[in-house]
Amino acid sequence: MSTLHNMVDMHKYRSLLALLDRYDNFALSTHINPDGDAIGSELSLYFFLTQLGKSVRIFNTDTVPTNYRFLPFWDSIEGVGSVGSYRPEVLVVLDASTLERIGKTLSKILVPIHILVNIDHHATSEAFGDINLIEPSASSTSEIVYTLIKYHQTPISKFCALCLYTGLMFDTGCFRYSNATAETHRIAAELIEIGEFAPDEVYRSVYEHIPVSKIRLLSEILRTLKVTDNGKIASVYATQAMFQKTGTTPEAVEGVVNQIQAIAGIEVALCACELRDGSTKVSLRSQGQVDVSELASEFEGGGHSRASGCRIVMPYLSAITAVVHTAQRYIDQPSTRCGDSFKD
DSSP, X not given: OXXXXXXXXXXXXXXXXXXXXXXXXXXXXXXXXXXXXXXXXHHHHHHHHHHTXXXXXXXXXXXXXXXXXXXXXXXXEEOXXXXXXXXXXXXXXXXXXXXXXXXXXXHHHXXXXXXXXXXXXXXXXXXXXXXXXXXXXXXXXXXXXXXXXXXXXXXXXXXXXXXXXXXXXXXXTTTTXXXXXXXXXXXXXXXHHHHTOOHHHHHHHHHTOOOHHHHHHHXXXXXXXXXXXXXXXXXXXXXXXXXXXHTOXXXXXXXXXXXXXXXXXXXXXXXXXXXXXXXXXXXXXXXXXSOHHHHHHTTTOEEOSSEEEEEESSOHHHHHHHHHHXXXXXXXXXXXXXXXXXXX
């Protein structure tokens, strides 16, 4: 990294740190259906700000998935109903490409008195904040929060280290993806030393405490597998009837699309999830030939070039047809090919 680039980065981080020092009352939030990086980054920022003596509350639209409830103070995260008339001086939104991604209701009622801050690593992120710290080259939003704390020169606590590591681990696919750079590995090593936790235990907590109901749901989903005639697009879906039959929720669908992506010859994989209101959540993965963040943006979604998603206001079968048709167009058009590294 050039000296000029370092100076620009330092200025961005120091400007944000000056703002954090100036105010005392903060609210944090992240995107709907929060994942490891979303929860890890907001909890780690929570620990950092409370360490500075700030008053901090976290509000999320969706509850913390059970596999992240090993993280310290996860139960301090409040729901939409707890906002009431509360207004923070500063609202910090993490890991969300648009303000609406924290939830349509929450984005309207959680309004800061002074400043809206956007911290994100998605290349498709909109600069919706009064202050925007967007770093597409970072492996995760947790890595950005780590860098912010390091610039402040405040010691990282054990709790904070565990949350940061969980975010890094999740968004790098357990350090398998190309966004897991040498710097990411150095950060992970430091966090392990600070947190004094066992990486294998963190992995098992996130990925291996699978209830049998989720396996039964997976069996139902895999029966819906369809592959296009050219063998390049694979799709599956989960319905409300499947959730009722197996005693699960849409939360249990997380990760299924990655298994579909592993099919030989598949360039685009998608998993559609029927929601209670009749709309459809679609998760997209690419092997690199198609930029699925651009594909998702056609349906008002977004994400990364090889891992994106969207929510479509139409029944799941119609949504699948529309996305598959659009994906085929991307495959057929070389101009839509994806060129950047994978970040989940």
